[in-house]
Amino acid sequence: MNQHRTRGRALGRGLMWLAMLALVAAAAWGWHDFNRFARTPLRVTTIGDSIDIARGSSFKAIVADLRQQGVTRAHPLYWRALAEQMRVAGRLHAGEYALTPGITPRTLLANMAAGRVLQRNLTIVDGWTFQELRQALARAEKLKHDSSNLDDAAVMQRIGAAGENPEGRFLPETYAYVKGDSDLDILRRAHQAMVKTLASLWAGRAPDLPLATPYDALILASIVEKETGKPDERAQIAGVFVRRLRHHMLLQTDPTVIYGMGARYAGNIRRSDLTTDTPYNTYTRPGLPPTPIALPGKAALQATLHPAAGDALYFVARGDGGHVFSSTLAEHNRNVDCYQRKRCP
Template identity: 50%
Template sequence: MNWLNRLLLASLAVAAALACAAYFWVHAPIDTQQRTLDLSIAPGTSAKGIAQAVQEAGAQTSPRLLFAWFRLSGQSRLMRAGSYEIAPGTTPQRLLSMLVRGEESLRTVTMVEGWNWRQVRQALAKAEHLKPDSRALSDEALMTQLGRSGVAPEGRFYPDTYSYAKGSSDLAVLQRAMKAMDKQLQGAWQARLPGVSLKSAEEALIMASIVEKETGQGADRPLISGVFNNRMRIGMRLQTDPTVIYGLGEAFDGNLRRIHLQTDNPWNTYTRGGLPPTPIAMPGKASLLAAVQPAKTQALYFVAKGDGSSHFSATLDEHNRAVNRYQRGQK
């Protein structure tokens, strides 16, 4: 074997050794010091910058090797900006796949049907890794930021679970929730029944929020809406406790008294006719539809039966008998 063949064999052996080493390196876990690392990639960051960011996040690895891997993979231009987590056991191959697929580390915040705006604020404040940009804003300033200047925030956000990348602004979550409510409300309004006692989508939203708070069982929603629709049609006051409770705000101690029903405020539907000036909670889709598709009923009254459902009555005498039976235990 001449020297040229020996050199060729040696070169092949070195290349094989390097390929083997590269294979094992790409598939070996990155040293994260046994903790999950936060990796934030800004838009426009180069492959070299991403490799450097991985090390700066706390990974015990060579940025040069990572950059070489990104380039050799042929996918270096496909990596996406975002917020990621490098968990223990993550390999360079898995890291590249995460960056190319945009598998950001997401968190969620849930807004529950029937919550009021104060409860939404509290949920956002407690949400993990959500930037509290709204915290220092008044309700008026916040709605201006969202493009709804002069509109009260109550009931404007659709109750759902929203995912977000770590470090996202809570204003971005609210923007999505507001657009979701706009879409659901518009869909419900377009599906309204002829003759419904509501003049606009705004009134439908307010009515839906009342239905949401009055309903113990889902099947009762259209009937409750039917009662309020009937009352509005004949000019009868709505006389619904949840609006009074809402008007009391944080002063409400859980016990609704007669004096509360008699004390006037803009949301007291015992002292004022028509709908209150704003929604009183976030209605879900079922309540939105019930508001615009009330059941055909002669009922003007209803009372809770104690099992989550309600008894509906067409006359005051019948209603009083139902109150005695279900609320006072009289037969």
């Protein structure tokens, strides 16, 4: 009887140890699998994917959304355990978050807890017109298009610049935004950036420029911007225009004619276009046009306010993006024959 009891107790202890070993093994496997989940990249293969967390979303709903998008197959308990381990379960912020290839569950939760929402960029290109800027804003993804039904005057009023002509008033730069931002927000920021930049550059301008106001500088800079895309030519181009203004010569610049033609411009300028008067035709009207003709970048503004010295009063395009400068009309005419009419001696 005692032997049977002894064997029974031994068997019980053996089974208990086996059960404990099984529990330890299961716990070890579970811990290993949990850590594997936390550090293994999510199933993201497309650049530009994101998850949008609505305000008030529960943690359960967030995980369900991730599972529905197919970026994770992990059990929700794993996500809950990770969030509790990181102490972020109740601190996830609403917003749009990037799902970049290689992102792990731990990194994603850390981003959500810190509110590192996905940022997009809109670049305002040097030399765009205001209408081209509006078209770019209309194409921008995840941006509220609050200006779509507003005319230019209403747009300027909404951004706090009532009465201003919008052309040239927005600084070409790259502006970051997040989902839910308005196109008016970007316009307001770009307008304020131009105001600040123009004021700063105007304060440090070269002496004795034939420009009465910062707005005059903005107008001339827009012409310089459209005349050349070569950084090393901007100050030279500006110098030509400054000297022509000093000598009360017509500016005679094609970009202003094109701007004044508006929708009539079909890709080339005819002789009749140069003689057809518009407020922007600098072949028929002296001085600066009434407004800028484009959005000048900071480099064009800097060149306009610090023009290169010299005696050149004319320039002609070489056909390779650059220009040939001359100080006399006779020399200029020879350059026109050579580079425009292909009649080089």
